[in-house]
Amino acid sequence: MTRGHGPTVRRRRLAGELRRLRENAALTIDEVSEKLECSASKISRIETGHVGVTPRDVRDMLELYGVRGDDQEALVQLAREARKRGWWHAYNEVFTGAFVGLEADASSLKAFQALLVPGLLQTERYAHAVIRAMRPDAEDAEIERRVAARMARQRLLRDPNPPEFWAVIDEAVLHRVVGSPEVMAEQFTQLCDFARLPHVTVQVVPFESGAHPGMEGPFLILGFPERADPDVVYVDSTSSGLYLELDADVRRYTLMFDHLRAAALKPDDSVEAIAGAARRFAK
Numbered sequence: 001m002t003r004g005h006g007p008t009v010r011r012r013r014l015a016g017e018l019r020r021l022r023e024n025a026a027l028t029i030d031e032v033s034e035k036l037e038c039s040a041s042k043i044s045r046i047e048t049g050h051v052g053v054t055p056r057d058v059r060d061m062l063e064l065y066g067v068r069g070d071d072q073e074a075l076v077q078l079a080r081e082a083r084k085r086g087w088w089h090a091y092n093e094v095f096t097g098a099f100v101g102l103e104a105d106a107s108s109l110k111a112f113q114a115l116l117v118p119g120l121l122q123t124e125r126y127a128h129a130v131i132r133a134m135r136p137d138a139e140d141a142e143i144e145r146r147v148a149a150r151m152a153r154q155r156l157l158r159d160p161n162p163p164e165f166w167a168v169i170d171e172a173v174l175h176r177v178v179g180s181p182e183v184m185a186e187q188f189t190q191l192c193d194f195a196r197l198p199h200v201t202v203q204v205v206p207f208e209s210g211a212h213p214g215m216e217g218p219f220l221i222l223g224f225p226e227r228a229d230p231d232v233v234y235v236d237s238t239s240s241g242l243y244l245e246l247d248a249d250v251r252r253y254t255l256m257f258d259h260l261r262a263a264a265l266k267p268d269d270s271v272e273a274i275a276g277a278a279r280r281f282a283k
Contacts, residue, residue, distance in 0.1 A: 008101025015049035108223035129179030188278035203264035213256035
C-alpha cells in the first residue's frame with residue numbers, strides 16, 4: 001500500500017481541516033450545531049476524529065463555512081475515502097481505537113518498550129503468553145482472537161512498501177522469562193531476523209546505562225509522509241492508550257527517543273546481545 005492514504009489518516013486529516021475552517025469562519029461549535037440542528041458533541045467528535053462523518057454532513061458544514069467549488073468537492077471526496085474499512089475492522093472487538101489504522105498508514109514508527117518485545121516483533125507463542133498474563137480472566141477464545149489480531153498486524157513489516165521501524169528495548173526484556181525458555185529462544189531468534197531487515201532497527205539499552213528517559217513507560221512515535229498529517233505519539237497502557245498531537249508533546253517524546261538511542265548499544269552490538277540471549281535460553 002502507499003503510506004499515508006488509509007482511511008484512519010484521511011479521517012484525521014479531514015477532522016483537522018474541518019476544525020481549521022470553522023475557526024477561520026469565526027464560528028463556535030455551539031453555533032455550528034445550532035445552525036445544522038445537531039448536537040454540539042457531534043461536531044466536537046467529528047473535529048477530534050473520534051467519529052466518522054458522512055459526505056452530506058461535510059458538505060453542509062462547508063457550505064456554512066463558505067467553502068464551495070473544487071475545495072468543497074475535494075473535502076467531500078476525502079470524507080468518502082475516510083469511510084472505507086481497513087483490514088483491522090475484521091478484528092473490531094480487539095482494535096477499538098484508531099491506533100492500528102494510524103500504524104498501518106505510518107511511514108515511520110519509533111517504539112520504546114521497557115518490559116516486553118514490541119508487538120510488531122513478537123512471535124505467536126510469546127504474544128500468547130503476554131496476552132494471557134495481562135488478561136488472566138479472559139476466555140481462551142478471546143486470547144486466541146487477540147493473538148491472531150497481533151499476528152495480522154505484523155504483515156505491515158513484510159509489506160512491499162513497509163514503514164521504517166526503529167525499536168529500542170531495555171535490557172530487562174532479554175531477561176524476563178515470558179512463557180518458557182523455549183519461547184524466549186524462539187522469540188529472540190525471530191527478533192534478530194527482524195533486526196536484519198533493511199527497514200528495521202533494534203537497539204538494546206543496557207543496564208549499565210542507568211536511569212534513562214524511557215523509565216516513564218512505553219511509547220510509540222508515528223510519522224506520516226504528508227505534511228498535512230503531523231506526527232502523533234501513542235502512550236500505551238493495559239486498557240487504553242493516550243494520543244498526543246501537540247507539537248510540544250511530540251518534540252518532547254522525540255527528544256526522549258533520541259536520548260534512548262544514544263544510551264543504547266549500537267544496532268550491530270544490540271543484535272549480538274539479543275542473539276546471545278537466544279543462545280542462553282536455548283541451552
